[in-house]
Amino acid sequence: MADCIFCRIVNKEIPSKIVYEDENVIAFDDINPQAPVHTLVVPKKHINTIMELEDYEVVSNVFKAIKKVAEIKNIDKDGFRVVVNHLSKGGQSVFHLHFHVLGGRQMLWPPG
Ligand code: DGP
Numbered sequence: 113m114a115d116c117i118f119c120r121i122v123n124k125e126i127p128s129k130i131v132y133e134d135e136n137v138i139a140f141d142d143i144n145p146q147a148p149v150h151t152l153v154v155p156k157k158h159i160n161t162i163m164e165l166e167d168y169e170v171v172s173n174v175f176k177a178i179k180k181v182a183e184i185k186n187i188d189k190d191g192f193r194v195v196v197n198h199l200s201k202g203g204q205s206v207f208h209l210h211f212h213v214l215g216g217r218q219m220l221w222p223p224g
Contacts, residue, residue, distance in 0.1 A: 113158050118208035122156045132180045136173040139181045139213075148216025149185045149192065153177050159209040162198050174211055187215035 113119050120126045121140060128140035131151050142150040155170045165171070182188040192215030197203040 113208075116158060116206075116208050118152075118154050118206055118210060119158055122154065131184055132177055134173075134177065136170070137177040139177055142212065146212075147214040147219075149187050149214065151181050151185060151213045153181060153211040153213060155209060160207045161204065162196050162209060165209060170209075178211060178213055181213050182215070185213075185215065187213075190215065193219050 117126065121128045122138055128138075130138065130140045132139040132153075136157075137153060137155055139151050139153045142152050153174055155174055157167070157170060159165055159170065178194060179188070182192055192213055195212040195214065196209070197205075197212075
């Protein structure tokens with residue numbers, strides 16, 4: 113989609129710090145990191161939200177890429193969190209399905 117910021121990153125029209133890429137998925141560092149490691153894993157195919165996801169092969173491709181990102185960022189042994197935000201109450205601001213991979217510190221929730 114021409115006016116989608118993540119489609120423009122996929123098409124290399126906007127620069128990003130690419131961590132991993134294959135034919136189906138791109139992963140790049142979040143511009144506004146919330147943890148020492150904060151990488152977005154994005155299917156190249158445009159899907160607005162998780163509720164519009166119908167092709168479950170996308171999920172398989174994304175999770176393969178998440179594992180690669182965890183290894184590349186060296187958080188695979190320590191632990192990390194994967195987050196999808198959905199619509200405004202879920203904190204979604206970019207309407208191209210993406211998965212946040214957060215790590216490098218203890219996550220605050222759940223406590224302890
Ligand atoms: P969400 O709120 O779940 O829709 O997350 C969108 C994330 O995308 C947010 O953490 C900031 C990030 N982001 C937005 N625009 C850009 C951009 O142009 N480049 C990069 N690297 N990240 C972006």
